[in-house]
Amino acid sequence: MLYYIxxxxxxxxxxxxxxxxxxxxxxxxxxxxxxxxxxxxLTGQDQMTEVGSMASELYRGAEGLDKERLDEIKALxxxxxxxxxxxxxxxxNYIRFDFGESYHHHQSVMELMADKLPVSISLGMWTFFxxxxxxxxxxxxxxxxxGSRFDVVSSTIVLVGYAIPGFVLxxxxxxxxxxxxxxxxxxxxxxxxxxxxxxxxxxxxxDYLWHMVLPIxxxxxxxxxxxxxxxxxxxxxxxxxxxxxxAKAKGLSSNQILYRHIFRNALIPLITGFPASFLAAFxxxxxxxxTIFSLDGLGLLSYExxxxxxxxxxxxxxxxxxxxxxxxxxxxxxxxxxxxxRIKFDSGSTA
Numbered sequence: 001m002l003y004y005i006x007x008x009x010x011x012x013x014x015x016x017x018x019x020x021x022x023x024x025x026x027x028x029x030x031x032x033x034x035x036x037x038x039x040x041x042l043t044g045q046d047q048m049t050e051v052g053s054m055a056s057e058l059y060r061g062a063e064g065l066d067k068e069r070l071d072e073i074k075a076l077x078x079x080x081x082x083x084x085x086x087x088x089x090x091x092x093n094y095i096r097f098d099f100g101e102s103y104h105h106h107q108s109v110m111e112l113m114a115d116k117l118p119v120s121i122s123l124g125m126w127t128f129f130x131x132x133x134x135x136x137x138x139x140x141x142x143x144x145x146x147g148s149r150f151d152v153v154s155s156t157i158v159l160v161g162y163a164i165p166g167f168v169l170x171x172x173x174x175x176x177x178x179x180x181x182x183x184x185x186x187x188x189x190x191x192x193x194x195x196x197x198x199x200x201x202x203x204x205x206x207d208y209l210w211h212m213v214l215p216i217x218x219x220x221x222x223x224x225x226x227x228x229x230x231x232x233x234x235x236x237x238x239x240x241x242x243x244x245x246x247a248k249a250k251g252l253s254s255n256q257i258l259y260r261h262i263f264r265n266a267l268i269p270l271i272t273g274f275p276a277s278f279l280a281a282f283x284x285x286x287x288x289x290x291t292i293f294s295l296d297g298l299g300l301l302s303y304e305x306x307x308x309x310x311x312x313x314x315x316x317x318x319x320x321x322x323x324x325x326x327x328x329x330x331x332x333x334x335x336x337x338x339x340x341x342r343i344k345f346d347s348g349s350t351a
Contacts (some may be wrong), residue, residue, distance in 0.1 A: 001337065005330070012326045017091070019322050023315060024087050033079075033309045034103045090315065099316030104308050109316040112301070119297035122191060123286065126212060127219040128277060131227055136270065138224075139231020144258070146236060155229075162225030167288035170218035174292065178214065187211050189294030215293045219286060227270075235266040271335060 027033075074080045081089075093100065099109035138158075142151045177185040187193065193207050238244065239262060247257045287299040298317070305313035 005334070008330050008333070012323075012330075015326060016319070016322055020091065020094075020315065020319060021087065023318055024083075024090070027309075027311055027314070028083055030309065034311065094316070094319050097320075099319070100312040102305075102310055102313050104305070104310045104313075109312050112313065113298065113317060113320075116296060116298050116301045119191060119290070119295050120299065122208075122212065123215055123219060123289065123295065123297065126216045127223065130216065130220050131223045132277075135224055135227035136231050136267075139228045140235055140258075142228065142232040143235035143239060144254075146232075158225040158228050161221040164221065166218045166222050166286065167292060169221055170214065170289055170292045173214045173217060186214050191295065215289055215295065218289055218292075231266075231270060234269050235262060238262045238266045268336070 078086055078089075097110070101108055102112055105112055138154065142154055145151050173186075174188065176182050178188045187210065191208060191211050192204075193199075193211070196204060196207055199207060243261060244257055247261055252260075287303050289295070290297045290300045291303075301313065302317060304310075305317070
């Protein structure tokens with residue numbers, strides 16, 4: 001096991017390096033970078049909003065600046081050095097988790113991400129726990145009642161929810177319950193009200209939860225089908241195995257068989273996927289949901305950074321999320337061994 005862990009840790013280095021190298025290389029050929037955008041502002045072309053059309057004008061705009069001024073702008077963003085030198089310097093800083101300063105926000109990338117993280121955590125936390133706490137019991141109930149009317153009706157409902165895109169549901173909920181054409185029940189935007197600081201702790205909690213109702217519903221509905229059907233199929237597979245027949249022959253009750261024998265084996269694929277789901281829910285913000293409900297989280301930050309060519313934010317967040325993803329994948333693989341001792345990575349086979 002120790003050899004396997006060490007091997008996986010060593011493989012993370014070229015994987016992380018390769019991801020960053022490919023992304024960095026692509027950014028070198030994308031038009032409308034920070035130098036061109038600053039040139040556009042200095043030459044009075046910053047009113048152009050379409051990136052594609054703006055890029056074609058930016059280089060012509062540079063003709064209005066003398067070479068010395070243009071070199072100063074390139075030096076300001078570090079583009080006066082060769083790309084290879086900039087990449088090596090960047091990776092050296094990233095190893096120390098120094099992601100530099102945002103071109104657009106003029107703020108440390110780490111501080112900027114920390115400011116946006118609570119919004120994504122709020123949305124991700126509720127989505128994650130509601131999904132797991134609802135879908136696992138529902139999936140078990142469907143497996144036990146496989147083929148029944150309850151199974152058919154619940155499958156239809158969760159699959160219809162899965163077929164509706166989250167952003168479409170979000171818009172529909174806003175129209176129906178956000179003061180649109182029908183009912184003014186829930187707030188339109190944000191995590192809290194404008195007077196949140198003046199509220200007591202109970203009113204603050206209520207206000208926060210009231211703001212989260214519509215975004216959570218929009219985020220959760222699409223996840224129900226996958227987790228519910230995965231749980232059902234996992235339990236059905238175990239129910240049909242020979243050891244269940246043997247347990248029934250010994251006179252064990254259905255509950256004893258389900259919770260003593262089936263439960264642990266059936267939960268293996270669900271629990272091993274827990275680390276990845278946890279990371280995705282807490283750190284991978286939903287761009288469309290955050291945009292529709294005006295939630296300033298990581299999803300919206302990532303999108304705006306790409307549009308604005310804010311490379312320190314784009315590359316810094318990519319480095320951090322890739323690193324977290326690699327460690328999460330390792331923890332997911334190790335959880336198989338922790339849950340099922342029959343699995344041996346070192347031997348490449350199961351006992």
